[in-house]
Amino acid sequence: MTLRVTLVAAARSSSRLTERFDDDRPLDQAGWHEVQIVAHTLVPLGAAELRYCSPTPRSRATGDALGFAPMAQPALRDWEMGRWRGMTLGEVTAREPAAVDLWLADPRSAPHGGESMLGFIGRVGGWLDTRPADDALVVAVAEPAVIRAALVYALNAPPATYWNVDVRPLSTITLTGLPGRWSLSLESGIR
Numbered sequence: 468m469t470l471r472v473t474l475v476a477a478a479r480s481s482s483r484l485t486e487r488f489d490d491d492r493p494l495d496q497a498g499w500h501e502v503q504i505v506a507h508t509l510v511p512l513g514a515a516e517l518r519y520c521s522p523t524p525r526s527r528a529t530g531d532a533l534g535f536a537p538m539a540q541p542a543l544r545d546w547e548m549g550r551w552r553g554m555t556l557g558e559v560t561a562r563e564p565a566a567v568d569l570w571l572a573d574p575r576s577a578p579h580g581g582e583s584m585l586g587f588i589g590r591v592g593g594w595l596d597t598r599p600a601d602d603a604l605v606v607a608v609a610e611p612a613v614i615r616a617a618l619v620y621a622l623n624a625p626p627a628t629y630w631n632v633d634v635r636p637l638s639t640i641t642l643t644g645l646p647g648r649w650s651l652s653l654e655s656g657i658r
Contacts, residue, residue: 470598471652472605472642473512474614475533477526478502479636487555488548488579493524494532498636502532505637509533512639515604519543521613529637530608537608542594545610549581574626584626587612592620596646614640621649 478498494502513535520530520537522544530537551559559579560567566578574584582590591613598605609617611634619629621642634640641652 469643470603470605470645472595472598472607473515474617474640474642475509475512475529475606475608476611476614476634476636476638477521477523477529477608478532480525487553488546488551488559491524494528498525498529499532501637502529506533509637509639512606515606517598517603517605519605519607521545521607521609523610526608526610533608535606535608537606540594540607542590543607543609543613546584546587546612546616547581549577549579551579551581571630574629584629588616588620588626588629591616595620595642595649598646611636617642618651622651 478494478501480492480495480498510533513533515535518530518535518537519540520526520535520543522539522541526543527537527539556567563578569576569578570584574588577583577586595617614634615629615632618624618632618640619626621644622628642649643652644650
């Protein structure tokens with residue numbers, strides 16, 4: 468029995484330069500437009516037996532716009548950033564440069580008072596490993612940070628790999644396998 472989990476990155480709620488930690492903003496106009504452009508390629512994923520999303524407004528709206536009717540999963544929430552919540556990286560760097568350096572260098576650190584990188588990756592990996600393993604198809608709309616964490620966990624990659632994964636709005640990635648034994652599945656656009 469193999470589980471197939473396709474992760475869909477939520478559409479945008481701001482430009483990349485104005486992204487905020489733990490952002491609860493809804494989809495912006497550009498995000499809605501992007502969903503309309505790519506919907507025909509993503510709507511078929513709604514045939515999955517299990518459809519989930521991060522509990523953020525943009526993840527829910529993306530899943531609903533694609534017709535997934537996803538169920539929010541608390542374990543798929545964005546990285547808990549403590550007192551940095553709602554701030555941009557530039558704002559935090561200007562206020563707490565040493566804390567940002569520590570956060571970027573040490574995956575066990577949580578200078579913001581929230582979740583460490585290792586804790587975040589473990590939480591997302593725990594969700595992945597507790598999906599029903601009965602040949603199910605799963606789709607989950609999630610924040611880019613959640614997808615990065617899932618990839619690091621699934622590939623058993625060093626935590627620093629997280630910083631080298633770029634997840635664009637509405638991109639997809641598929642993981643196949645069983646709890647604790649995951650593979651990255653890259654698929655051809657040709658069907």
